[in-house]
Amino acid sequence: MDETADIIIIGGGVMGTSTALHLAEQGVGEVLLLEKSSLGAGSSGKSGAILRQHYSHEVSVRMARTSLQFYENFQARYDREIGFCQPGMLFIANEAQREALERNVELQRSLGVDTQILDAAALRAAEPHARFADDALGAWEPEAAYVNPVKTVHGLAAAAQEAGATIRTGIGAAEVLRDGGAVRGVRTDGDTKIRADVVVNTAGPWAGQILDQLGLDYPLQVVRPEQAFFEPPADVEERPTMYADLLNGVYWKPEQSDWVRVGKLAFDDDEEVTNPDHYDEGVSNDFVSFAHSALTDRLPAFEHAVSWGGCGALYTVTPDSHPLVGAVPEVEGLYLASGFSGHGFKLAPAVGRGLTGLITETDPAPFDPDFLAVDRLRHDRPVTVPYSYSILG
Ligand SMILES: Cc1cc2nc3c(=O)[nH]c(=O)nc-3n(C[C@H](O)[C@H](O)[C@H](O)COP(=O)(O)OP(=O)(O)OC[C@H]3O[C@@H](n4cnc5c(N)ncnc54)[C@H](O)[C@@H]3O)c2cc1C
Known part of the structure; x- marks a missing residue:
């Protein structure tokens, strides 16, 4: 081997940079992130980067909530501006979807989210310039925010570097090296072999190609919204x-x-x-x-x-519209976080923290390894949602 690291992260989008930051802050040794192009060049740079907590499952709400708080405090904590704006978000449905909306709002409120149901009259009073039918129904979430995705990825990368991680752009991982059932490192597209016992695949739309090279079959598909x-x-x-x-x-x-x-x-x-x-x-x-x-x-x-x-742009999607996050069972030392199906930006801080917990055998909460397990679909445990738009989670 030409070089060594403790952990190699493949991909400098929001997932890779967040993971690098959380790992480096944990003091896990040498963390090396390889980005084949430039930071944010994949899905992350073009993201809407909406940060909402309106989800249908407790784990997702908790992950979104922790992540929102992380983004909100980012500038104060790391002294970098990421364009955090908090205009709030309205989810517009109608009476036919009342049950799902009410159930979700109740769940979110029980977890500390400030949100409420508005009927058509309340919607018209809140948004006088908008048009609503008499059977319109809304969920209002005043804490919902967005960030500038490019500034955020660069902010996470800079904070990771300050915490001790190394970030190399313009260098791709051409091959994940393995020795039987365990990861041994990465060969770069410049043909340098870097030894590491842990490799994290956060290559977004390219994550499936890396798995294919290893002969691993995971249901990741790339689409163009x-x-x-x-x-x-x-x-x-x-x-x-x-x-x-x-x-x-x-x-x-x-x-x-x-x-x-x-x-x-x-x-x-x-x-x-x-x-x-x-x-x-x-x-x-x-x-x-x-x-x-x-x-x-x-x-x-x-x-x-x-x-x-x-x-x-590019979404990496899975059959149940939820990401595959965690240890890849076939190869010791290999971790995956991909398939965010158009709603990953808001979850990235919790994903970085979760992967750090799994790798260092510390508490990954609020991330739950079972809920988003990479092999859950093989075991017929898809995440189900009550909305026809599964991107809402
Ligand atoms: C148009 C659009 C709108 C969206 N809106 C929202 C939203 O409002 N809210 C929300 O929460 N989510 C949203 N999302 C989803 C969110 O942006 C994604 O889930 C998230 O950005 C995925 O990040 P990632 O790090 O997994 O992937 P990416 O950002 O794609 O990063 C992967 C990186 O890996 C690099 N790479 C690939 N292969 C290699 C290799 N072999 N070696 C080294 N580097 C490699 C790529 O160059 C890329 O930079 C949106 C996405 C899009 C496209």
Whole structure:
């Protein structure tokens, strides 16, 4: 071997950098993160980076809550600005979904989340510029926030380096080295062999390729969601809050500029991407017009918004729309965190802490290794959700 490290992390997105930070803070020895391109070059850089706690399972709510608090305190703790904004989020449904909405809001409240159900009259009073049918029903979460994803990934990486981790960009892991059933390190694309007894695969849309090379079969698929951006007319004064509009099938959020980003809640019809190094980063006219009509259906003032087009991006998805996180049972020392199915940014601090707990045999809470176990689907233990949009978790 040419070099050694204690732990090698593959991928410098939000999962890899968060894991590097949590491991380095734990003082576990030499932590080396390899990023083949640049930090945030995968899904993370283009993320909406919405941080909400509206989930249907206790573990997810706890992970989202701990992570929200981590992001909120990041600047005070690490002295780096990550664009934390807290406009709140509305989840719009109707009477047909009352049971699921109420059950989830009750669960979240029992775990300390500030959230409440609003009927149509309360929705109209809270959002006078929006349109709601008489049977509309909402869940309002005032603590929901978002961050700037690029600043956040760079902030996590810088904090990890200050805690002692090494981060190398422009260097890819070409091969995970194994000796029978155990990890032995990584061979880089520059043909350097780095010895390590622990390798963490946080390669996002590329994570499946790394597993394939090892002959491991995990249900990770890459799809291409589209996003559209609109700038409201100058006479629209209200900065819209964030919405997950279950009735129109879209979410939207303000960007750091005056733009509003619109994305779809479902990814079932998104095009599959077989090579994440070469995918269509453009947006179709059909998507822009679908996004515009869904937005104006709810917020009529956006009828005359300027359309800025949009982009194609990458989600790594699993059959139950929940990530695979934890030890890979076939290869000792190999860990995986991928398949976040369009809702991982908000969970990354808890994932970094959870992986650190698993690797160092300390408490991984609020992460629960069984709930997100990498082999749960093989054992027929999918995570189920009460919404038709499983991205909501
Ligand atoms: C358009 C969009 C909107 C989203 N909105 C939200 C949201 O509002 N809220 C939310 O919580 N989540 C959201 N998500 C999901 C969230 O952004 C992702 O779950 C998260 O960013 C995944 O991070 P990651 O670190 O796993 O992967 P990535 O960010 O893709 O990072 C993987 C990295 O690994 C590197 N890499 C790959 N192969 C190798 C190799 N062999 N060697 C070295 N490096 C390698 C890549 O270059 C890449 O930088 C959104 C995602 C997208 C695309």
